[in-house]
Amino acid sequence: MGDHQKDMATELKSGERRVLYLYGMTQARLSAPVRQPGVDLDSQIEAVDCEGIVCWISRVSAKEFEQSLATNMENLDWLSTASVAHQRAIAALAQKTDVLPARFGTVFRDENSLRKHVRARMRELTKDFERVKDADEWGVKVFESAPIAATIPKVKSGKDYLMAKAALLPRKNAAQIPEEELADFQAALAGVAEDTAAPGRISGGQRGLSFQTTLLVKRSNRQQLQSVLKKFSKKWAATRSIECTGPWPPYSFVSQDSKSQ
């Protein structure tokens, strides 16, 4: 009858077409099912076997994540909700086993197209699993300390108040850390990390940011990382402060397809 070809697996009750949104891959199936909402906070994540690698996907609206993805990414409310949900889904897997996280916004039309692409990258993926084994990603930032001022002095006008307040903010272009001190810091971090990667580009413009890096650290070295950061934090107490976030899934330590060619 209908010459309308439909893939039932990606067809919803509502009739809305769905695509497979990829969160990441693991080497083994998990013994317990994972109950975790997907990037749209509605679909549930599920496992798809791909030639011995388990791909974690959820079935999301094709309209929202295929046709309108670029537009949606410019909508900050949408982007913030979706990126936090993406992170949560991968983190739920990472708590159970080593995971190779997928880049935000990677979708496939169906299982066959997903399998085909995983098969084509099998060699790199196997290497990546080896690289991130028992390790997490950590973000480290060093900020120039804000000038210490007790309170905003009594002012006569609103303009004076705002100017006094602005003067307390860290400068937009923070002073660089002196070369020798920075080298010491980087060497100490290299001593506890397996690898380092370029930091993300989004927070590069944060006020007072002097230095930023991304590290891959074995779980057994987590305490050592904290010790290094505490040591430098004491040393820099008068001038700088350190922030550390993690553990992240190893987003920055998976091979980037044919980018390096």
Next chain:
Amino acid sequence: MSAPGTVVFSDTSGDDQISLVDILDHVLNQGVIVRGNLIISLAGVDLVYVGLDVILTSVETAMRHIAATSQPPRNAT
């Protein structure tokens, strides 16, 4: 900003507040790219044009939204 001499550790696996810029730094910039002509879309970082100040303030909205919807379905079988 932390107090002098201390490190601010924000644990992503606990209840610590993680700023949205940090999430975007890790989530958007990297990750496995599985490329091919059958991939129907791949989000590029360059598409994202957002001011940092806006990002910092909107994380609260996102977290509220997620908290409201992240309860697992009770009728799941």
